[in-house]
Amino acid sequence: MPSLNPQPSTHLEASAGYDHRIISYIQNAAAHGLYEIRGLGAKRRLPHFDDLVFLGASLTRYPLEGYREKCTTKTLLGTRFASKPIELETPITIAGMSFGSLSATVKEAIGRAATEVGTSTTTGDGGMTPEERAASKTLVYQCLPSRYGFNPDDVRKADAIEIVIGQGAKPGGGGMLLGQKINPRVAEMRTLPAGVDQRSACRHPDWTGPDDLTIKIQELRELTDWEKPIYVKVGASRPYNDVKLAVQAGADVIVVDGMQGGTAATQSVFIEHVGIPTLAAIRQAVDALMEMNVKDEVQLVVSGGVRTGADVAKALALGADAVSIGQGVLFALGCNSSTYIQQGEAHSAEADYAQLGTAPGYCHHCHTGLCPVGVTTQDPILEQRLESDVGTRRLKNYLQTLNMELTTLARACGKQNVHHLEPEDLVALTIEAAAMARLPLAGTDWIPGT
Amino acid sequence: MERLTLDATVSKPLSFDLRQTSLRQVNQFLHRELTAGQTVQIAHPDGAHSLAVGLTVPAEVNVEGHVGYYAAGMNQQARVTIRGNAGPGVAENMMSGRVHVTGFASVSAGASAHGGRLIIDGDAGLRCGISLKGADIVVGGSVGSFSAFMAQAGRLVICGDAGDALGDSLYEAVIYIRGEAKSLGADAQFEEMRDRDYEALHELLSEADLTHDPRSFRRIASAKQLYHWNANAQQDY
Numbered sequence: 001m002p003s004l005n006p007q008p009s010t011h012l013e014a015s016a017g018y019d020h021r022i023i024s025y026i027q028n029a030a031a032h033g034l035y036e037i038r039g040l041g042a043k044r045r046l047p048h049f050d051d052l053v054f055l056g057a058s059l060t061r062y063p064l065e066g067y068r069e070k071c072t073t074k075t076l077l078g079t080r081f082a083s084k085p086i087e088l089e090t091p092i093t094i095a096g097m098s099f100g101s102l103s104a105t106v107k108e109a110i111g112r113a114a115t116e117v118g119t120s121t122t123t124g125d126g127g128m129t130p131e132e133r134a135a136s137k138t139l140v141y142q143c144l145p146s147r148y149g150f151n152p153d154d155v156r157k158a159d160a161i162e163i164v165i166g167q168g169a170k171p172g173g174g175g176m177l178l179g180q181k182i183n184p185r186v187a188e189m190r191t192l193p194a195g196v197d198q199r200s201a202c203r204h205p206d207w208t209g210p211d212d213l214t215i216k217i218q219e220l221r222e223l224t225d226w227e228k229p230i231y232v233k234v235g236a237s238r239p240y241n242d243v244k245l246a247v248q249a250g251a252d253v254i255v256v257d258g259m260q261g262g263t264a265a266t267q268s269v270f271i272e273h274v275g276i277p278t279l280a281a282i283r284q285a286v287d288a289l290m291e292m293n294v295k296d297e298v299q300l301v302v303s304g305g306v307r308t309g310a311d312v313a314k315a316l317a318l319g320a321d322a323v324s325i326g327q328g329v330l331f332a333l334g335c336n337s338s339t340y341i342q343q344g345e346a347h348s349a350e351a352d353y354a355q356l357g358t359a360p361g362y363c364h365h366c367h368t369g370l371c372p373v374g375v376t377t378q379d380p381i382l383e384q385r386l387e388s389d390v391g392t393r394r395l396k397n398y399l400q401t402l403n404m405e406l407t408t409l410a411r412a413c414g415k416q417n418v419h420h421l422e423p424e425d426l427v428a429l430t431i432e433a434a435a436m437a438r439l440p441l442a443g444t445d446w447i448p449g450t
Numbered sequence: 451m452e453r454l455t456l457d458a459t460v461s462k463p464l465s466f467d468l469r470q471t472s473l474r475q476v477n478q479f480l481h482r483e484l485t486a487g488q489t490v491q492i493a494h495p496d497g498a499h500s501l502a503v504g505l506t507v508p509a510e511v512n513v514e515g516h517v518g519y520y521a522a523g524m525n526q527q528a529r530v531t532i533r534g535n536a537g538p539g540v541a542e543n544m545m546s547g548r549v550h551v552t553g554f555a556s557v558s559a560g561a562s563a564h565g566g567r568l569i570i571d572g573d574a575g576l577r578c579g580i581s582l583k584g585a586d587i588v589v590g591g592s593v594g595s596f597s598a599f600m601a602q603a604g605r606l607v608i609c610g611d612a613g614d615a616l617g618d619s620l621y622e623a624v625i626y627i628r629g630e631a632k633s634l635g636a637d638a639q640f641e642e643m644r645d646r647d648y649e650a651l652h653e654l655l656s657e658a659d660l661t662h663d664p665r666s667f668r669r670i671a672s673a674k675q676l677y678h679w680n681a682n683a684q685q686d687y
Contacts, residue, residue: 147562147581150543152504152524179678191564191583191602192621196677201600205561205581206520206539215499219520219539222477223504 036268037176039101039366039376040327041169041260041305046277048260049311051433052426053442056412064411071407072417075322077120077299078160078229078252081221085229085252086138086160088322089118090403091418092312095257095303095326096142096162096233098124100177100186100198101264101366101376103383104131109391110329111135116392117399122162122324125175125200127189128154140231143220145174146200148190152223160253161220162231163213165242168261168278168304170270171235175200178265181369183378210245217250231255236281236304237274243288243300253299255324256285260305262327264376265367278304278315280436286319295319309405316406317421318437332398333391334373336363340385349373349385465491473498484509495521497537502530505547522549525566538575541568544585557594560587563604569658576613579606582623588658598625599635607654609662620672626651628667639673 014020028036057063064071078085094114099107101124108131114121120138127149128141141158143150155161166172177186177198187194207216217230232246233255246254258278263271282302289295302315303324315323327335338353338360339346349360352372356365366376374385410418413425427442428434434441435448466476476492480502484490489510495501499518502511505528513521516534525544532540535553544563551559554572561577563585570578573591582601592610599615601623611629618635625638626647634640643665651664 147543147583150562151564152506152526152543152545155524156504193677196621201581205577205599206542206558212519212538215519219500219503219523222474222500223524225478225481226474 037178037265037367038268038271038364039263039265040271040330040364041262042272043364044272046260046305047279047430047432047436048277048305049279049308049314051279051430052314052428052437052439054310054313054317054409054413054425055427057414061414063414064416066408066411067404069411070416071411073403073407075419077301077322078231079299080229080252080294080297081250082160082227082229082252083225084159084227086120088120088138090399090406091316091320091322092117092399092402092406093119093140093301093322093324094121094329095261095324096122096124096140096164097326097329098126098175098177098264099129099132099189100124100126100181100378103374103378103386104129104185105383105388106333106375106386106391107132108135109333109386109388110395111139112388112392113395113399114138116396117403119399120159123154123158125177126186127151128157129189133157142233144200145202145204146190146198147205148198148200155220155223155228158228160229160231161224162233162255163216163220163251164233165246166233166235166237166257167263168235168257168259168275169263170266171237171275172202173266173270173274174202175263176265176367178367178369181367181378186378210249213246213249221250229253231301233257235259235261236276236278239276239281240284240288243285244292247289247292247294247298251298253301254285254289255301255303256281257324258282258302258304261303262330277436278302278306279318279433282315282318282320283436283438289319309402310409312402312406313409313418313421314426316418317425318423321419328398328402329395330375332395333375334386334394335371335375336360337373340373341390342385342387347385464488465493467493468496468498468501469494473501476501477503480505480511495534499537502528505530508547516553525549535572536570540570541566541585544568554591555589559589560585563587567654567657571658573610579604579623582606586654588654588660590658590660592629595632596635598623601625605650605654607651607658607667609660617670617672619676620670621677622672625670626654626667627670628662631670634670637673637676638670641669641671643667643669 073090075088075091112135115137122140140160142162144164179195229252231253232251234242236258258281259275299321301322302320306323349372371377428439492513495515497518503523506526508527511530513532518537520539522530523542525547527547529548531550536551536555538556539558541549542561544566546566548567550569555570555574557575559574559578560568562581564583568587571590574593576594578593578597580599582604584603586605588607595613598617600619602621606625608627612631614633615635616631617638648664
């Protein structure tokens with residue numbers, strides 16, 4: 001009996017363990033003996049806000065009418081000890097990004113956009129530029145381990161102070177700004193020679209541990225006569241303990257940055273393999289605040305992969321008082337766009353992406369300083385590819401869109417105030433997300449682990 | 451809280467007693483009322499933290515006793531004398547002015563100080579001058595381990611000895627040491643003393659009322675091998 005001919009052996013079977021990405025990693029390591037340094041945040045698939053959905057109002061809940069009925073977004077941060085808390089028009093704030101990783105023009109555009117929508121922006125490693133201060137109505141000044149450009153005059157000019165313990169992209173690590181981005185102005189602000197790699201310290205120079213942090217916070221309060229709110233920012237690794245310790249140390253506001261948070265430059269192995277997802281971090285942070293009975297006294301700001309109005313709404317429903325956005329801001333400014341706009345005309349940046357060995361939509365080459373669209377560069381030519389007015393308009397539109405989406409979802413859940421969103425408004429689509437966020441799996445009453 | 455005000459006709463040194471007046475009141479007075487050329491005495495600090503932080507005018511502040519953390523932190527222009535010992539982070543992030551500790555200083559003395567002079571008559575603990583950004587520190591005694599760690603600019607003068615890893619990951623700051631360092635940190639190296647080093651030392655020692663011969667000091671600076679990420683190093687430095 002004739003047998004069937006086997007299929008021609010054109011079937012290509014990929015390995016799950018050694019897929020194209022891993023093979024490429026190994027071959028690059030073998031070729032160069034270098035680990036990869038890159039910008040932005042984790043690219044791997046993680047349980048995230050997309051794995052949650054809202055339960056809109058129905059018979060058991062009463063919705064508000066679309067864009068007509070009032071739904072407030074006002075947000076107050078720093079009410080615990082500071083005599084001058086921050087009042088914002090929206091809970092969507094802008095995360096710390098340094099002058100050095102970004103140009104002075106970009107920092108100014110961010111400040112102007114933030115001011116126009118009534119929110120705060122944040123300095124970064126490298127200090128405060130006069131352009132940024134002038135453009136930003138509400139500016140949070142970071143106190144980082146490196147203390148690059150840290151100046152008491154700027155502390156006094158700030159509206160709040162953020163002590164950075166860690167960052168979601170690299171909890172336990174310091175920043176890196178490679179020499180090619182260190183132009184003379186950046187170098188001067190950081191008291192280092194131009195062109196030298198700047199490896200920001202991973203530990204603060206004048207304190208170690210939570211007991212010292214209490215005294216450091218007191219020093220900053222004394223310096224500013226107890227006027228300014230003091231934030232403590234932690235990269236999400238052990239947020240339950242870190243939040244408790246920060247509260248104990250006297251923080252007014254706690255910022256928890258999940259592993260999807262971005263960076264200007266760090267080792268890829270750090271970005272992808274250190275820290276926990278934002279979704280998991282929020283629940284732990286809220287638990288810590290509830291157990292210490294300070295949920296209404298100490299505000300929680302969540303960051304790390306907050307991209308859309310839905311993400312904002314979900315973070316608030318899980319217990320955040322505000323969110324902080326970094327990478328979304330960069331994308332709004334034109335990061336990873338195939339074109340840039342100069343004098344009203346669009347120009348292709350594809351060739352410049354190709355020269356970096358990447359393409360629009362895939363670029364994470366912030367560390368090179370050769371940003372094809374002028375966002376993360378100090379190069380005087382490339383910098384001109386982002387005009388301040390264009391950046392301001394685009395970022396304002398983005399923030400406005402997020403705010404509109406946020407209120408749309410809040411109204412659909414029957415809330416007149418976005419801060420009234422609550423965990424009960426959410427369910428999870430996956431078991432992992434349900435377990436991390438401690439929400440029921442959609443269509444069930446089952447909360448894994450309870 | 452009651453705010454202290456200054457009677458402008460008062461010309462004698464102002465005095466505060468921290469057993470009678472709160473730290474916050476004293477600091478607020480120093481921030482808001484102190485004017486150039488005035489002298490303020492502060493008695494019974496009793497180890498208070500954050501005393502005289504954030505001063506901004508060229509006035510004189512004398513603290514009669516031991517202080518806790520961050521005394522004279524972020525100082526600008528003022529001359530602060532602590533007649534006693536200082537806790538961690540004395541004169542941290544100082545921008546200008548002069549801070550003098552007549553006793554010993556704890557860890558992180560002068561951390562990240564951008565300018566001004568810090569003089570410590572006795573010993574200083576670990577991490578003295580860590581992350582230094584332009585200030586000058588003169589230590590009459592010895593310093594602990596990891597002093598001048600990642601120091602970027604400025605000068606650290608050590609009249610005694612140093613612990614381990616002196617000058618680890620130095621940038622442009624310079625260390626002068628009279629005694630022995632238990633070990634040097636990564637990328638730190640002894641260098642030849644030149645005329646400008648002797649001149650600098652002479653000036654710094656005189657400012658601190660120390661009479662050591664500058665020729666008895668050695669210079670330590672960065673070998674600059676870590677200025678750029680070195681792929682060929684085994685990452686174990």
